[in-house]
Amino acid sequence: MHLIQFYDDNGTRAVGVTQQGETRRVNGAGSVYELAQAAMQQIGGLPAAIEARGLGEALDKSVLAREGRLLTPIDHPDPAHLHVTGTGLTHLGSAATRDSMHKKNDKPVEELTDSMKMFRMGLENGKPQAGQKGVQPEWFYKGNGHIVANPGHPIPSPAFALDAGEEPEIAGIYVIDQHGQPRRLGFTLANEFSDHVTERINYLYLAHSKLRACSFGPELRVGDLPRHIEGMSRIIRDGQVLWEKPFLSGEDNMSHTIANLEYHHFKYELFCQPGDVHVHMFGTATLSFADGISTRPDDIFEIEESQFGLALRNPVRTEAEKPVIVGGLY
Known part of the structure; x- marks a missing residue:
């Protein structure tokens, strides 16, 4: 359904x-x-x-x-009560995308970057046995309902951004019930959309790079996530396909279970407030940026996977520069 x-x-x-x-x-x-x-x-x-x-x-x-x-297939009457978050380094191959300097994952721990260490932690303990707790993943905050673009509508990129890159992902959709219990509705396609040039300057800029718009949908697949997901991510420029590449997801292609990622998000009481909506993105190993693509305004992102219905399409738009004025109340 x-x-x-x-x-x-x-x-x-x-x-x-x-x-x-x-x-x-x-x-x-x-x-x-x-x-x-x-x-x-x-x-x-x-x-x-x-x-x-x-x-x-x-x-x-x-x-x-x-x-x-x-x-989008869910929203909240008050956009401030919809939380967009995500996890990274969760998919097999995602570390190679994040850290191209390391071609293999068999080096001594002391020689690995933090990205590779985190990825290896997931490989070793991201799929715990039932009743056990696995290692916590990389986690990031994107924003609230105000940063969400509807399917088919432009994803805005701020004037100060250094890059406007797609990230084809699967997102879990949750509503918190009156007892503070997360209730999963299902899963949807998502374009997490990040500034990869800013992130590349210094890994500590990751938080900045994630504070961008996003889109998800158009359809909400009610029920459990398929174990194997194989979709296509592409960029269309002037009516022609500029770049395309398959993306994989589902637990067969991940270093963490969905249950483990959910536990480490909802273990925080902050994220268990009755009535709130959560859109939690589970990561990807496929980026056009890793293949040297730099997007332009009016390029169209297209993410599709037949198990999720219609493709998610959004053009990218660069916003006008906005002055930052901080006024005092004293």
């Missing part, structure tokens, strides 16, 4: 569900967040909440995408 959010012909927010190859509107639903809140109050989860409302007219998702009417 897949869920989308969109604007109908009257400009009203609506929700669609895809089941057995057919997409239909969910009656009386203005948001997936609303459906999730209803699902937490009854047995049967999201499927039961959708069944209780019933289904309306058939939808053509491709038309909604072409007309720019798709929204």
Whole structure:
């Protein structure tokens, strides 16, 4: 089952569900967040909440995408209560992308960079046995709901950025219930979008490089994550494919389990506040930047994987410079 959010012909927010190859509107639903809140109050989860409302007219998702009417598959009425975070060095091959100086992972620990040490820690203890705690991953904060671009709409890159690069990832979608318990809705495609030139200056600039916009969706795949995910990431310039490369995800291609990554995010009480939404990105090993690509305004990012429905497409746009003025209240 897949869920989308969109604007109908009257400009009203609506929700669609895809089941057995057919997409239909969910009656009386203005948001997936609303459906999730209803699902937490009854047995049967999201499927039961959708069944209780019933289904309306058939939808053509491709038309909604072409007309720019798709929204991200979840948002929050108050964008400040949607948290966008992520983990890095979680995929097999991701360390080679991060640290091209190390071609092999068999050097003595004292000769490895911090990136390679972190990656090897994940290889050794990122998939613990049931009931045990694994090693914590690299973790980063991206922002809140204000940094999210809808599918099909431009991803803004600030004027001060040194790079505007895609990161094709899978994101987990969570809502915190009234007891402070994270409740996973499912997974979606995501473009984590980072400034890799800034990060390359010094690894301690990683936090700065992640404070950028992002996009995810268009569809929310309800349920568990497939163990093997093999999609395609590409950049389109002036109507032609400039670069493309497969990306892998799912636990068969990762050095951590999803459960381990979830534990090390939600172990913080800060991230267990009732009503909040979390979009947590699980990392990638595929970047056009690693192949020497530098994007330009109006380049289009395209990330697709058939198990997640429609492709995620966004052009990149450079924002005008904004003066920073700090005023006093004293």
